[in-house]
Amino acid sequence: MIRKISTNNANLLILLIIIQACGGNLGANPQTPPATPAPQIEPAVEENDPEIYPFANEPDLASPFEGQVPKEKSSAQFFVLSGGDSPSGNHYSQYLQTKALFEGIGTRFGDENLSVQFGAGNRGRGSALIADVHKTEVEEKLSYSSLLVGSIYKNEMASKANALDFFKSQISPEAKKLFVIVSDHGMPNATTEGYDDNCINTWGLDPQALGLDSFENRCLTVKELKAKLPTDRPTIYGMSQCFSGGFHQMTVSHDKTSGSIKVNPKVCGFSAAPEDLTASGCTPLVDGPNYKGFERYFTQRIIGKDFITGENLNSGAAKSLLAAHRFANIDDMTTDIPMASSDYYLYELVKQLRSDSIPSQVAKELDFPKEAALGVLEKFSTVYSFQVQDLNFEKLNQMSRTDYSNLVVSKIIEAYPQFEKEAFSTKLADLHSLVIQTQKQMSAIEIKLGELEEPMTELKQNVLNPEWTKALSKGVLADFSSILFQFEKDFVSPNEIENVWLRTSKIMNHIFSKLFVSNPERAIEKSKYLSQRNRLFWKAQGTSEDEKVQAALSKIDELDNQMNVLGEDYSKLEIQYRVLRRIEMIRATMAISELLNQNVSNRRSTSSTQLKLLETCETELSKF
Numbered sequence: 001m002i003r004k005i006s007t008n009n010a011n012l013l014i015l016l017i018i019i020q021a022c023g024g025n026l027g028a029n030p031q032t033p034p035a036t037p038a039p040q041i042e043p044a045v046e047e048n049d050p051e052i053y054p055f056a057n058e059p060d061l062a063s064p065f066e067g068q069v070p071k072e073k074s075s076a077q078f079f080v081l082s083g084g085d086s087p088s089g090n091h092y093s094q095y096l097q098t099k100a101l102f103e104g105i106g107t108r109f110g111d112e113n114l115s116v117q118f119g120a121g122n123r124g125r126g127s128a129l130i131a132d133v134h135k136t137e138v139e140e141k142l143s144y145s146s147l148l149v150g151s152i153y154k155n156e157m158a159s160k161a162n163a164l165d166f167f168k169s170q171i172s173p174e175a176k177k178l179f180v181i182v183s184d185h186g187m188p189n190a191t192t193e194g195y196d197d198n199c200i201n202t203w204g205l206d207p208q209a210l211g212l213d214s215f216e217n218r219c220l221t222v223k224e225l226k227a228k229l230p231t232d233r234p235t236i237y238g239m240s241q242c243f244s245g246g247f248h249q250m251t252v253s254h255d256k257t258s259g260s261i262k263v264n265p266k267v268c269g270f271s272a273a274p275e276d277l278t279a280s281g282c283t284p285l286v287d288g289p290n291y292k293g294f295e296r297y298f299t300q301r302i303i304g305k306d307f308i309t310g311e312n313l314n315s316g317a318a319k320s321l322l323a324a325h326r327f328a329n330i331d332d333m334t335t336d337i338p339m340a341s342s343d344y345y346l347y348e349l350v351k352q353l354r355s356d357s358i359p360s361q362v363a364k365e366l367d368f369p370k371e372a373a374l375g376v377l378e379k380f381s382t383v384y385s386f387q388v389q390d391l392n393f394e395k396l397n398q399m400s401r402t403d404y405s406n407l408v409v410s411k412i413i414e415a416y417p418q419f420e421k422e423a424f425s426t427k428l429a430d431l432h433s434l435v436i437q438t439q440k441q442m443s444a445i446e447i448k449l450g451e452l453e454e455p456m457t458e459l460k461q462n463v464l465n466p467e468w469t470k471a472l473s474k475g476v477l478a479d480f481s482s483i484l485f486q487f488e489k490d491f492v493s494p495n496e497i498e499n500v501w502l503r504t505s506k507i508m509n510h511i512f513s514k515l516f517v518s519n520p521e522r523a524i525e526k527s528k529y530l531s532q533r534n535r536l537f538w539k540a541q542g543t544s545e546d547e548k549v550q551a552a553l554s555k556i557d558e559l560d561n562q563m564n565v566l567g568e569d570y571s572k573l574e575i576q577y578r579v580l581r582r583i584e585m586i587r588a589t590m591a592i593s594e595l596l597n598q599n600v601s602n603r604r605s606t607s608s609t610q611l612k613l614l615e616t617c618e619t620e621l622s623k624f
Helices: 043-048 092-109 160-169 222-228 244-250 294-303 321-331 341-354 361-366 370-380 393-398 401-415 417-424 428-473 482-499 505-518 520-542 547-598 606-621
Strands: 002-006 013-017 076-082 114-118 133-139 142-148 177-182 185-187 199-201 219-221 235-239 252-255 260-263 267-271
Touching: 076 092, 092 114, 092 133, 092 294, 114 160, 142 505, 142 520, 160 219, 160 222, 219 222, 222 244, 235 244, 235 321, 244 252, 244 267, 244 341, 252 341, 260 341, 260 606, 267 321, 267 341, 267 606, 294 321, 321 393, 321 401, 341 361, 341 370, 341 547, 341 606, 361 370, 361 547, 361 606, 370 428, 370 547, 401 417, 401 547, 417 547, 428 482, 428 520, 428 547, 482 505, 482 520, 505 520, 520 547, 547 606
Parallel strands: 076 114, 076 177, 177 235, 235 267
Antiparallel strands: 002 013, 133 142, 185 199, 199 219, 252 260
């Protein structure tokens, strides 16, 4: 995805190819990142930041369920897991979402068989060692970052060790099924190729030492989680993190040598994205209309309430995870691509048919050549405009896969009418080719952007950063306190020199995480300075009389204009790629499902039997 980092002053716009908020490394052969030690804090800064702890005597949160009788009965156990690996990535939306899930499920079914692990495990400001939630505050025209203590009743730290311990020792023997709901960050596994063992990016910042744990100790992989799931009862999962579709591999196993695809009918679930794409939603700023995404709508359909406004939804709360997924899939008109395990399974069958090297289970079972099977898929892949008045959970539950597919595609075209032809008229094979072509165009732009960013980075590192150092010595921060000057000198400038472009994550994790607990007023003062620093930096460059600096600014402006044009092209292509890929997946899975249903009398069709088992898991076992 393209993220724009505006410099406010001077016409510079840096366009970086990065993973959206969820984190992760998309390199072809990534290396395992080492553990990150905390930077040393100079005594002068400690003296300037006295520890006040204004909330030291505040008690932990009381039970929000005290005196309540559960509204509904459930024989299930619920486990809610969320939080980025450190405060800088643990966003306010995640906190609100996790707290709402925990309290909403507890209000419905009681909290006896309900566990939550979020962020640093805070239960109240008085006992908090660090602030662990990143929120954007807006005051008039100034926006700045703050860190909050993300307190939740009964909360535990969302570390990998704690998550694994839940499955080892905290599963109730009385519970008849287990619901696992993850609203964390996700990422590819940096120690493997591709997306065959993706990660939940669990909490990794030590609240005492403030050092970030190693990648292996933060990455809760598909294989690790699959190995810990109970075998004596069903597990139903709902995951909204980036790359969450990879966790359908806990349900579907694919031997690409033999072409055999097997399913576990006791394990199924729902995800916000395929195994190779990021997801929308996680943000430090939840105000206004821009906070959207499957993760928000999925949560709201489970609890029956808009957890930002507090308003009850007309539909009420979903009676199953499938119902929440189906409604959220219609609510969500971002570029997410939500999937159920049955969708993942069906699309694996489609990929087999399209592959020149992997045998096709369906073609073998139905005694079809691949080409003939693909021709039948084309016949069954046509969708049409389909609308439902006064949509509710009951109507959704009664819909066939075909009707539901038509409804979702129709909703997508309402949001993106420019793709009506591709949705309703373009052949499935041609649509698939267009998706691949669009992805190649995006990759080409990524390469060009990287080529333009390199000289820009060199100019800033070799010319502009030294000029900023001179400006500091000449009193460019004269309007700011000596405390902020010392803060800039000791921590901000060194962090910028090391990373070339200023990154605030280290400052947030290693300084602000404690300062927002011990002295929040001083923390806010420093954070507001950081939000204005960008403007000061470019103002210092613009007033410089050094010819090298002015030449560097001119060149950066030229490179920036080129990157702006490429960035706009990339953004359009990204929307096209994601929307068309979503439509193509819906049409393809609908088509192969119909192919299997047409041949259900064939006793050799293991694929048909496995589809029915998965659909039973989703429709029956996902009921609360």
